[in-house]
Amino acid sequence: YSYESIESIIKFILSRTSQRPEIGIICGTGMGGLADILYEKESFPYKEIPDFPVSTVPGHLGFLVFGKLNGTQVICMQGRFHVYEGYSVWKCVMPIRVMKLIGVRVLIITNAAGSVNQNFSVGDIMLIKDHINFSGLGSNNPLRGKNDDRWGPRFSPMSDAYDLRLRQLVRTIAKKLDLDKYLKEGVYCMIGGPSYETVSEIQLLKLLGADAVGMSTAHEVIAARHCAIRVIGISLITNSCVMKHDSEEMPANHEEVMEVGNLHKKDLEKLVTEIIMNIDTV
Numbered sequence: 001y002s003y004e005s006i007e008s009i010i011k012f013i014l015s016r017t018s019q020r021p022e023i024g025i026i027c028g029t030g031m032g033g034l035a036d037i038l039y040e041k042e043s044f045p046y047k048e049i050p051d052f053p054v055s056t057v058p059g060h061l062g063f064l065v066f067g068k069l070n071g072t073q074v075i076c077m078q079g080r081f082h083v084y085e086g087y088s089v090w091k092c093v094m095p096i097r098v099m100k101l102i103g104v105r106v107l108i109i110t111n112a113a114g115s116v117n118q119n120f121s122v123g124d125i126m127l128i129k130d131h132i133n134f135s136g137l138g139s140n141n142p143l144r145g146k147n148d149d150r151w152g153p154r155f156s157p158m159s160d161a162y163d164l165r166l167r168q169l170v171r172t173i174a175k176k177l178d179l180d181k182y183l184k185e186g187v188y189c190m191i192g193g194p195s196y197e198t199v200s201e202i203q204l205l206k207l208l209g210a211d212a213v214g215m216s217t218a219h220e221v222i223a224a225r226h227c228a229i230r231v232i233g234i235s236l237i238t239n240s241c242v243m244k245h246d247s248e249e250m251p252a253n254h255e256e257v258m259e260v261g262n263l264h265k266k267d268l269e270k271l272v273t274e275i276i277m278n279i280d281t282v
């Protein structure tokens with residue numbers, strides 16, 4: 001997508017809504033209900049937006065939702081794009097650039113993830129402090145190809161990808177909401193999927209310093225940071241990864257991932273609502 005092609009998508013969308021949000025949300029698997037915290041909603045099915053990919057994964061509805069929360073305008077992706085769906089990585093992150101041109105300054109990225117850290121439990125919320133972009137380390141990076149400086153520089157730093165002050169805000173809010181017992185902080189590892197990891201792969205990720213694993217987010221964060229959007233990353237721990245060979249533990253499965261997403265939707269809604277209401281303080 002050229003800069004100009006994103007501009008024409010923007011033209012299509014903005015001619016259909018008067019809302020101009022500065023805060024974005026990406027809903028993880030089973031967390032599409034996060035859009036329910038908004039009122040005066042205007043929803044656009046992805047399939048009706050020119051040049052937009054469509055959602056193909058259960059638990060990802062496929063709507064771009066504009067709405068308000070306590071007077072603050074928000075844009076929400078009810079459904080994200082994964083590389084394993086067959087989309088190129090640059091195509092998966094295209095909506096981030098759409099958000100940028102709409103005026104988004106802060107993006108709250110949520111996902112469902114398996115725990116690698118054995119101190120984490122299902123239902124915990126992991127505030128992402130860093131990521132390991134497993135496939136991106138090879139060369140499957142969303143910024144690969146000709147750089148357009150209107151988005152950002154050729155070489156983009158990532159050592160400060162997960163905004164420190166916003167993380168402090170999330171910690172404070174979690175305490176206030178009495179969610180701090182569920183709040184963990186750690187490193188998210190993005191793998192390509194769609195197969196879940198083998199036991200040896202999980203052991204490898206653990207050695208590398210990963211606390212949770214999933215098949216999304218890192219590429220989105222890279223695209224967001226490239227165009228100077230500040231990022232909050234939140235993983236809901238939906239399953240414990242099997243760490244030992246020949247164990248009787250239940251293997252990862254998408255039904256469980258979606259179910260846990262739904263089960264803890266209220267906690268996430270409370271957290272995200274409070275974040276949005278306080279974001280201007282940082």
Ligand SMILES: O=P(O)(O)O[C@H]1O[C@H](CO)[C@@H](O)[C@H]1O
Pocket residue numbers: 027028029057080082110111112113193214215216217253254257
């Ligand atoms: O990262 P999100 O989209 O939340 O979903 C996670 O859950 C799915 C696997 O169950 C994968 O898509 C994985 O990335």
